[in-house]
Amino acid sequence: MQLREYQRIKEQVWFDTLPNGLSIYVVPKKGFFKSTAVFATKYGGSDRRFKLGGKWHDTPAGVAHFLEHKMFDKKDLNVMQQFSSYGASPNAFTSSGMTAYHFECTENFEENLKILLKFVTEPYFTEESVAKEQGIIAQEIRMIEDNPQFVVYRNLMQALYSENPIRDSVAGTVESIAEITAQTLYYCHEAFYHPSNMVLCVAGDVDPERIRDITKEILPEEKKETAERDYGKNESPLPHENRKEVKMEIGIPIFMAGAKLGSRLAGIERQRQELIGDFAMSLFMGKSSPLYARLYSEGLINNTFYGGTSFFPDGAVAVFGGESRDPDAVFSAVTAEAEKFAAESPDRAFFERLKKAALGEEIRGLNSMYGICTRQLPGHFEGFDPFKSIEILDDITIEDAISFIEDNLKPEKLAVSVVRPSK
Amino acid sequence: MDTVFGKEIMPQVFLTTVRTDKFKTGSISINLCLQLSRKDAAKNALLPQVLLRGCGRYPDMQSLSAALDELYGARVEPLVRKKGEVHCIGLFSDFVDDALVSEGEMLLERVTELLGQLLLFPATKAGLFNSDYVKSERENLANRIRARINDKQQYAVSRLKELMCAGEPYSVDTLGEKPEDALKITPISLTKHYREILETARVEVFYCGSAEPGRVEIAVKNALEALPRAESEFIQPYTDVKMTTGEVRYFTESLDVTQGKLTVGFRLGEIMKKPGLASLLVFNALYGGSVTSKLFLNVRERLSLCYYASSQIERHKAILIVSSGIEIEKYDQALAEILRQLELIKQGDVSEDELSNARKTIMTDLRSVMDNQFMLENFYLSQAIDSLAYSPDVLAELIRGVSKEDVLTVADSIRLDSVYFLKNAEGGR
Numbered sequence: 001m002q003l004r005e006y007q008r009i010k011e012q013v014w015f016d017t018l019p020n021g022l023s024i025y026v027v028p029k030k031g032f033f034k035s036t037a038v039f040a041t042k043y044g045g046s047d048r049r050f051k052l053g054g055k056w057h058d059t060p061a062g063v064a065h066f067l068e069h070k071m072f073d074k075k076d077l078n079v080m081q082q083f084s085s086y087g088a089s090p091n092a093f094t095s096s097g098m099t100a101y102h103f104e105c106t107e108n109f110e111e112n113l114k115i116l117l118k119f120v121t122e123p124y125f126t127e128e129s130v131a132k133e134q135g136i137i138a139q140e141i142r143m144i145e146d147n148p149q150f151v152v153y154r155n156l157m158q159a160l161y162s163e164n165p166i167r168d169s170v171a172g173t174v175e176s177i178a179e180i181t182a183q184t185l186y187y188c189h190e191a192f193y194h195p196s197n198m199v200l201c202v203a204g205d206v207d208p209e210r211i212r213d214i215t216k217e218i219l220p221e222e223k224k225e226t227a228e229r230d231y232g233k234n235e236s237p238l239p240h241e242n243r244k245e246v247k248m249e250i251g252i253p254i255f256m257a258g259a260k261l262g263s264r265l266a267g268i269e270r271q272r273q274e275l276i277g278d279f280a281m282s283l284f285m286g287k288s289s290p291l292y293a294r295l296y297s298e299g300l301i302n303n304t305f306y307g308g309t310s311f312f313p314d315g316a317v318a319v320f321g322g323e324s325r326d327p328d329a330v331f332s333a334v335t336a337e338a339e340k341f342a343a344e345s346p347d348r349a350f351f352e353r354l355k356k357a358a359l360g361e362e363i364r365g366l367n368s369m370y371g372i373c374t375r376q377l378p379g380h381f382e383g384f385d386p387f388k389s390i391e392i393l394d395d396i397t398i399e400d401a402i403s404f405i406e407d408n409l410k411p412e413k414l415a416v417s418v419v420r421p422s423k
Numbered sequence: 424m425d426t427v428f429g430k431e432i433m434p435q436v437f438l439t440t441v442r443t444d445k446f447k448t449g450s451i452s453i454n455l456c457l458q459l460s461r462k463d464a465a466k467n468a469l470l471p472q473v474l475l476r477g478c479g480r481y482p483d484m485q486s487l488s489a490a491l492d493e494l495y496g497a498r499v500e501p502l503v504r505k506k507g508e509v510h511c512i513g514l515f516s517d518f519v520d521d522a523l524v525s526e527g528e529m530l531l532e533r534v535t536e537l538l539g540q541l542l543l544f545p546a547t548k549a550g551l552f553n554s555d556y557v558k559s560e561r562e563n564l565a566n567r568i569r570a571r572i573n574d575k576q577q578y579a580v581s582r583l584k585e586l587m588c589a590g591e592p593y594s595v596d597t598l599g600e601k602p603e604d605a606l607k608i609t610p611i612s613l614t615k616h617y618r619e620i621l622e623t624a625r626v627e628v629f630y631c632g633s634a635e636p637g638r639v640e641i642a643v644k645n646a647l648e649a650l651p652r653a654e655s656e657f658i659q660p661y662t663d664v665k666m667t668t669g670e671v672r673y674f675t676e677s678l679d680v681t682q683g684k685l686t687v688g689f690r691l692g693e694i695m696k697k698p699g700l701a702s703l704l705v706f707n708a709l710y711g712g713s714v715t716s717k718l719f720l721n722v723r724e725r726l727s728l729c730y731y732a733s734s735q736i737e738r739h740k741a742i743l744i745v746s747s748g749i750e751i752e753k754y755d756q757a758l759a760e761i762l763r764q765l766e767l768i769k770q771g772d773v774s775e776d777e778l779s780n781a782r783k784t785i786m787t788d789l790r791s792v793m794d795n796q797f798m799l800e801n802f803y804l805s806q807a808i809d810s811l812a813y814s815p816d817v818l819a820e821l822i823r824g825v826s827k828e829d830v831l832t833v834a835d836s837i838r839l840d841s842v843y844f845l846k847n848a849e850g851g852r
Contacts, residue, residue: 009447010523031445033790084715085776106790132727139730142681143748251569251681287617288488296484297555302563319432325567353492360519361494366447369794422679 001208006387009366013387014208018216021196021223025376026208029369033106035204036369039116040100040223041072042381043118043192043227045098045170052191055136060179062172063096064325066137070185071101071120075127079119088112094170096312098377109206110214113414117200117218125182138174138381143313145169147352148248148419152256152321155244160260162240163232166312191227195219199380201373231314237262239415247422256321257331259413261309264316271384275392277309277408279316280401283346283354284338284409285320291337298370300330311378318408327418338348338356338409351398362390424791427636428803428812432644434652435624439803440639441631449520449531449632449641450796452502453538453647454804455624458594458660459505465599466608467512468559469564472502473613474514475547476556484589489759489845490537495519497534499541504801506808507662507739508592511627514538517796518634530633532642539646543621551610552617565602572678576731579684579845580746586674587688587841593740610659622653625660627807629800664741666692668838677848682730683751684845687761689743691736694836697828700738700811701821706833707736708781710768711745717764720744728757739808743837751846758842768834773827781830785822789815 001016001024013024028263045065049058071092072079083090088105101120105112150169157166171177202211237260265273283308285291295301307320324330365371379386429437457467481487491497497518504511519533546553560745572578588594599605626647630639668690691703704712711718711734718732732747749757792798793817803817 029445031443032794034787077733080714084713084780084783087787089714089784089787104787104791106787135727135728139682139748139750143576143730144573146680146682205680250573251571252566272536288492289487290485293483293485293488297559299559299562302566323570325566335727350489353489356494357492357496360494363447363519363523364496364498364517367796 001213004387008390009387010364011366011387016212018195018219018416019223020219020221022215022219023380024212024215024257025201025380026206026211027203027372028206028208029204032205032260032369034104034204035106035109035206035370036102036104036373037113037116037200037202037375038100038102038370038373039120039200040098040198040377042097042197043099044095044097044313045168046165046231047192047229048165049230050191052187052227056230057187059184059188060173060176061168062137062170062177062246063184064099065171066177066180066189067135067185068092068094068099068101069121069133069137070125072130073124074119075124079115082115083112083253086111086115090116094167096170098381100374100377102370102373105423109204110210113211113214114218116284117215121193121219123158123186123193125185127182130180130185134177134180137171137177141169141171141174141177148250148254151246151248152254152419155246156256156258156319156415159241159244159415159417160239160258160317161315164235164315165231166315194224196223196225199377201376203372204324204368217312222285228314229340235260235315238413241415243416243418245418245420247420250419250421251410252323252325253327253329253420254321254323255327255416255418256319257334257414258317258319258417259408259410259415261316261318262407264311265313270311271379271386271389272392273316274309274311275389276396276400277403279354279358279393279396280387280404281307281309281318281320282358282399283351284341284405285334286354288350288354289364291334295330295333300326300333323403327416331416335409335411335414341404341405345398345402350396355393358393362393424814426814429807430640430804432640433647433650435651435657436626436628436647437807438628438630438640438643439807440636441634441799442635443631444633446632446796447520447523448517448796449630449634450515450517450800451531451535451538451630452513452628452800453542454502454511454627455620455625456660456808457510457512458658459508459510459595459622461592461595461600463616464510464595464597465564465604466613467510467558468503468598469605469608469613470617471503471512471514471561472564473552473556474541474545475499475501476553476560478540479544479546482546494530494533494537495524497530499538503597504804504844505597506805507737509660509662509739509808510597511804511808514541514798515800519532522633529647531632531638531642534612535642535646539649543647543649551585551614554610557608557610557613561605561608564605568596568598568602568605571596571598574747575677575678575680575684575845576746579686579843582845583674583675583686583688583841583843584674586744586843591663622651623656623658625655626650626656627804629803631796631799637824647785662739664695666690666695666741668840670841672842673842674843676843676845680845680847683749683754685747685749685754685757686759686843687745688841688843689837690840691741691743691833692836692838694833695741698741701818702829702833703736703738705778705781705822706784706830707734707826708784709773709777710734710765710834712736713781713784715777715784717767717777718761721764722747722757722760726760728753728760732761739773739805756845761840765834765837766808768831771831773830778827778830782825786819789819789822
């Protein structure tokens, strides 16, 4: 395995790619009791249309998430109990761009790793068990739809995009998941759950070589082609709709506004784009910005206010939002301030201080085993090295930040989503 | 990990230090431990928020944020927690460990000093809290009280606690009861309250990081030098544990929800005369506190009666709460099954596997606590409140020794107290 050392943050990463195409990242962490392994596939809620065996397939919304649930079901064993008998707590998540399975344990790491690799790569679905899961997931979908944070985000994505699958919930709808059959699941598993479309990330007090050996022993040897995906036509830089507003039973209004980033970059450029974006947003509207202080003292925002970027397949947005008694007033204040941002350039000392703060934030993320693993995932799938963020951050200039705000927070580019109390 | 537990460094100021090199940050918290009451809850909850608006040296948010940015993005967060009927309020900070910044930065001392400034030298006008800050933070607090309804799962649990423990201080929410409780606080009433508790409260300070205990002690003493300490009248907060139950009470409320929330409250009962924390934790993991628990495997997985069903124990107040999300029509079935699973444990239907899974889950949880500075802080605060002087790894050893009998004894002592159901307006029943 290849060793990469990062002096600034005092971390090491062992890296390898197996002949079957699987990439492995191991971050040794001495002194921690807990080890974490995350086994992920580049297949998420947005991967609905893909080409397999020379033919295009369209799948209903929610398959990736449904598949995640069903992977835990096996013919004659209970995966949860298997993990638990080795003291591990397993879990999984599905986002728009990936599905990840993980566990944490404080002992029997190797046994747990074997269980993880096996259960994720060996599908077992029946019509009965799919029907039963439809009931469980329908409940989960209802619960998500009761969550105002989810609603405000989904509505913003529906306002911004006309076709990109980010418009739909990763979990799908009660109707869309009703279309799923055992056959659909086998299909999608075959298309996306093979080593060359997957990555294994481990952090903890572990032996990197052993991890590679176990992985080789358990996973299939052959390398397969990865399915081509289609996320719909190129979107206009402008929003599809300017505004969405709904009512729910909540205490005070919440809102989220955002704009599509001009071009969604890839690889190291994407990493840079995200770092600049997040940095620019905190320079412009973060906790220590004049704008934040003013809106806060006027009682227009509270400490739920945030601003940042969000990346997903074939798209990326700059967003801001939170709770507010008057979302429209916040929105107008932000756009007015954005127009003046370049002219009244933020001062140098503030910029340098924020750099220090951003450095602290990067370092803080290295305390969590799970955090270390999950930050490797987008890096791996999109071809950048998340542990190099600090160096990239060093090179960001005040001009980078100013043009990010100028280019993206223009009134005509922004859409806003509001959830108001029903009474 | 070397732990020095609860050293009294000033009158009624206790310092716990955990020394370790494994984290990239250091963390420190200062907690005032107060008696939870209807009268003071909102004031207590408001205080850390007002303190974080500024101090004499950094009189507004912008200058305070600038100071924190300069300290490599040190974070200072308000702490408002309830441990049984003890209301713990204060400030928590984590900051980059000295090993990762240029030499001589002494971040521990600078951050601790800043916490002392925020706590003891608030931004005032004519001796009172800045009225703009009080006004805007009480509005925020009122909004947060209103926003409790947003998370229906959590809301159903709070409502159950409120109704089940009506008349006991525990029924009072961490933030205070009603928005009006927050809105009626004035700069005068808050300042008076602040002066009072600063003098009479027991203070718990926690540090975790690479610095030696001696260095931490000096930093904390310097930072808290101006803390006024009462001559003798310190207030020792406590929790009144009610062990008995009357007739089971059923509550139903309606809100606009698509999924029903069923929460069930129990008292741990006579077992609390001689509580064994380890047995309580294993019982809970076995009943509903883990993914191999009876509730998870039966109510959720086998019978698909709900999307989630889990149990939690409030050790300080000695209550057990089951929280579940169900289809509204399935209320009777789900409730019956939740109670039946407890009955099964009482009857001894506990396999060796279930027991060992439960023990393992808790031991893993405890080791995870040792890998996370905030969880560690929270653990030691709970220990301090219960006057228990042992670390998570010692507790993990105790867990190893919990037998089936111990678990049955816990189960046997538990009594159903109240059932709360949140449904939609049209839903039958």
